[in-house]
Amino acid sequence: MGQCPGCREWNTFAEEPAPAKKAGSSVKTAVRISSIEPTRLSQVSVDERQRVSSGITELDRVLGGGIVPGSLVLVGGDPGIGKSTLLLQVCHNLVRNGNNVLYISGEESAQQIKLRAQRVGDFKDDLMVLCETNLEIIRAVLEKSKPDIVVIDSIQTMYSENVSSAPGSVSQVRESTGVFMQIAKGMGISVFLVGHVTKEGVVAGPRVLEHMVDTVLYFEGDRHAAYRILRGVKNRFGSTNEIGVFEMRDTGLVEVENPSEYMLSGKPENASGSVVACSMEGTRPVLIEIQALVCQTNLPMPRRTTAGTDFNRVNLLLAVLEKRAGLHLSSCDVYVNIAGGIKMTEPAIDLGLILALVSSYKDIAVDEKAIAFGEVGLSGEIRAVNMAQQRVQEAKKLGFTTVLMPEVSRKSVEKIEGIRIIGLKTVREAVTCIMQHQS
Secondary structure, three states, X not given: OOEOOOOOOEOOOOOOOOOOOOOOHHHHHHHHHHHOOOOOHHHOOOOOXXXXXXXXXXXXXXXXXXXXXXXXXXXXXOOOOOHHHHHHHHHHHHHHOOXXXXXXXXXXXXXXXXXXXXXXXOOOOOOEEXXXXXHHHHHHHHHHXXXXXXXXXXXXXXXXXXXXXXXXXXXXXXXXXHHHHHHHHHHOOEEEEEEOEOOXXXXXXXXXXXXXXXXXXXXXXXXXXXXXXXXXXXXXXXXXXXXXXXXXXXXXXXXXXXXXXXXXXXXXXXXXXXEEEEEEEOOEEEEEEEEEEEXXXXXXXXXXXXXXXXXHHHHHHHHHXXXXXXXXXXXXXXXXXXXXXXXXXXXXXXHHHHHHHHHHHHOOEOOOOEEEOOEEOOOXXXXXXXXXXXXXXXXXXXXXXXEEEEHHHHHHHOOOOOOEEEEEOEHHHHHHHHHHHHO
16 A cells, blocks of 8 residues: 555555464463452562672672572673673672573674683683574573573674564564563573663663663773772662772772772872762762862853763852852852762762862862761752761771761761761851861
8 A cells, every 4th residue: 555544645654564363362361361360468478589699799789689580680881891791700600609600692702702701710611601692592592491690791682583673773672671571580580681871871772671670780980990880770679879889900890899998099188179078879988089170260151160970060059159158259160070980969969069169269278087078058058968977987987087067967976986076057157167277
């Protein structure tokens, strides 16, 4: 048919194969519908399934305590960031503990996988490798071998013969994820999916991909830098926004057990514009160094540059300082950087940003043994943040002697001894605190 009878346009019809109906399928469906009844929630038994340790403490923390049998985990990240290396290390630890692991690659040959695996460790003959992209063949292999853990590298290379579009398209990615979800839930196999990301930093493909899986992990960081951040943005079996910190070496990824220590390594002494702040990443307090550089400009439009934090948030804090503290920053260039290459967006670092900006503007160094945390409002008030006690204890553990924090949160940390607590109510008090340090 050349012309559509509905819209009267020519050559707009597209052929789409209709799924073949099996004989007797409607009868079976009718019998199944008649036998299904809803279940009372009080009658549902909840058995805590035994988690499997990946052998990597940082990954287990992000997953919520280990790998849940039958879970579907999506790992996304930039090319060359270390996704395949991390999962190969997980496979190495799992097979060493007696687990049956299958690594399915659609991007590399078995020889390439072997070369990369030799850097990680000795696999012997325990790890099974399959280089295949056809979903029907993969399903048959899984039903035959019945592994405990499966790694799919990557989901964008898988394709089904029932879908006419090319591999990596929206339809193919959706169909492939649906197949692996059925395999994971039906056979109790833990499946790890490697996903490519777009230039915006999100997993390529339909947004429903992240809704279908149980856990979404993002591998962040510059591939030319040494450190990597593994961040959980969705987890049905644990808390979100947990992070794991790794260092890339010749032998693979190595865990960084104390991120605060490496974030503060190389911090300058008695330098203005440098302040240590505390941010909570899930249940873990992380101390970071905030650097600010404020200088006079000859340009009609002052320059604003941020790295590691929200650009709009910094502009907001600059407006608060100009309006509520009387600092004339509208004629200054402002550069803000979070040292270590990590991204921090928690509002609790607002006070640290404020102190760094004032310190650079006044050219006054902040005490190097002091940390700061607190949210700043548009009225110039310093608002309370959660988990203040854990932040102060982390600062004390790393040898800090002074904490600048919201006055309203001071009562929750009064029992902690051996550290000086300074409560601040407004940004004007924060500016006064820095000026007193000069005197």
